Amino acid sequence: MPSEINNIAVFTSGGDAPGMNAAIRAVVRASIFYKKNIFGIYRGYEGMIDNDIVELDARSVGNIIQRGGTILKSARSEEFRTAEGRKQAYENIKSRGIDALVAIGGDGTFTGLHAFYKEFGLPVICVPGTIDNDLPGTDYTIGYDTATNTVVDAVDKIRDTALSHNRLFFIEVMGRDSGAIAINSGIAGGAAAIIIPEEEMTIDELVAKLDKGGESKKSSSLVIVAEGGKSGSAMDIAAEVTKRFPYYDTKVTILGHLQRGGAPTYFDRVLASKMGVYAVEGLLDGKTDVMVGIKDNLTVFNDFETIMSNGHEIDTDALRISKILSI
Numbered sequence: 001m002p003s004e005i006n007n008i009a010v011f012t013s014g015g016d017a018p019g020m021n022a023a024i025r026a027v028v029r030a031s032i033f034y035k036k037n038i039f040g041i042y043r044g045y046e047g048m049i050d051n052d053i054v055e056l057d058a059r060s061v062g063n064i065i066q067r068g069g070t071i072l073k074s075a076r077s078e079e080f081r082t083a084e085g086r087k088q089a090y091e092n093i094k095s096r097g098i099d100a101l102v103a104i105g106g107d108g109t110f111t112g113l114h115a116f117y118k119e120f121g122l123p124v125i126c127v128p129g130t131i132d133n134d135l136p137g138t139d140y141t142i143g144y145d146t147a148t149n150t151v152v153d154a155v156d157k158i159r160d161t162a163l164s165h166n167r168l169f170f171i172e173v174m175g176r177d178s179g180a181i182a183i184n185s186g187i188a189g190g191a192a193a194i195i196i197p198e199e200e201m202t203i204d205e206l207v208a209k210l211d212k213g214g215e216s217k218k219s220s221s222l223v224i225v226a227e228g229g230k231s232g233s234a235m236d237i238a239a240e241v242t243k244r245f246p247y248y249d250t251k252v253t254i255l256g257h258l259q260r261g262g263a264p265t266y267f268d269r270v271l272a273s274k275m276g277v278y279a280v281e282g283l284l285d286g287k288t289d290v291m292v293g294i295k296d297n298l299t300v301f302n303d304f305e306t307i308m309s310n311g312h313e314i315d316t317d318a319l320r321i322s323k324i325l326s327i
């Protein structure tokens, strides 16, 4: 029988994602609903190591459900990767009487929390908050829907100018190791080709595809390139295409961090609200070292080892559809 949990702490870590605030709100309010004390740790593992921790109440999270970013701030912490850093973090957590942690972040955050759990045995639970949608065990991660909608909006605008000038645009989107944003914004934005980290496309293959479009009177084309692809960045690919196929008038747009900002969509707000409540309920139900997920509309708790050993999957059917439709 796990010992009773009375003091829960929540933090956000890794790249911020729209909807993290809605998740914080849900964790805080669910904790209070179940009559637990709730703390916020600032700047993820950095704040855990620096003892940057405050007690929260229901009003601390008022008026944030609609806001992008994270009120708790986020960080990537090199120190937490070391055993000494994690020990310091544990000392601070213990001195505050905190007896359970809710992490909102991505795969790296969960890897760190798993190490922390194995070392100190404190109950921990993970809420998937990352625009990358690269976590098995859930159909969607918090922030992915908003980020993809932001990309589609940008792609639509670029299409207007591409069409006016008969140009070939390379649009680079985020997703260090994940093609999820690229694939679905590519379908929604009507891209001529999509280049993702998980599948190689040579310059020759790309140009053969674009030439085919040209033969059938396509006057402009948009290519979505996920950062971290095997053929290089959008800049590298555009430079290579221009060098070898000068008849293309190429331009590059790197969407960058604008994809991480902005108000979360209704979808991300609801997803975050559900996951935040499920995380607290899971903890109070004795679950630990697991990630909450929603798969086929069902709440699931997957243990961390299973999540990480599966690696992330790409939506091969979406990729197939994009190829059929981009002729």
Ligand SMILES: Nc1ncnc2c1ncn2[C@@H]1O[C@H](COP(=O)(O)OP(=O)(O)OP(=O)(O)O)[C@@H](O)[C@H]1O
Binding pocket: 013, 014, 015, 016, 045, 075, 076, 077, 078, 079, 080, 081, 082, 105, 106, 107, 108, 109, 110, 111, 112, 113, 115, 129, 130, 131, 132
């Ligand atoms: N192997 C590890 N051991 C200990 N801590 C880790 C480990 N991997 C990651 N972390 C911690 O988790 C933090 C966040 O990880 P990372 O930067 O990979 O982002 P993430 O959680 O995957 O989110 P996103 O991919 O959306 O940016 C790291 O800065 C580090 O402090």
Ligand SMILES: O=P(O)(O)OC[C@H]1O[C@](O)(CO)[C@@H](O)[C@@H]1O
Binding pocket: 015, 106, 130, 131, 132, 174, 175, 176, 227, 260
């Ligand atoms: O904001 P940073 O630290 O440069 O990280 C950028 C990375 O974070 C993410 O936005 C989320 O993991 C990736 O898609 C991107 O590669």
Ligand SMILES: [Mg+2]
Binding pocket: 014, 106, 107, 108, 130, 132
């Ligand atoms: Mg990650």
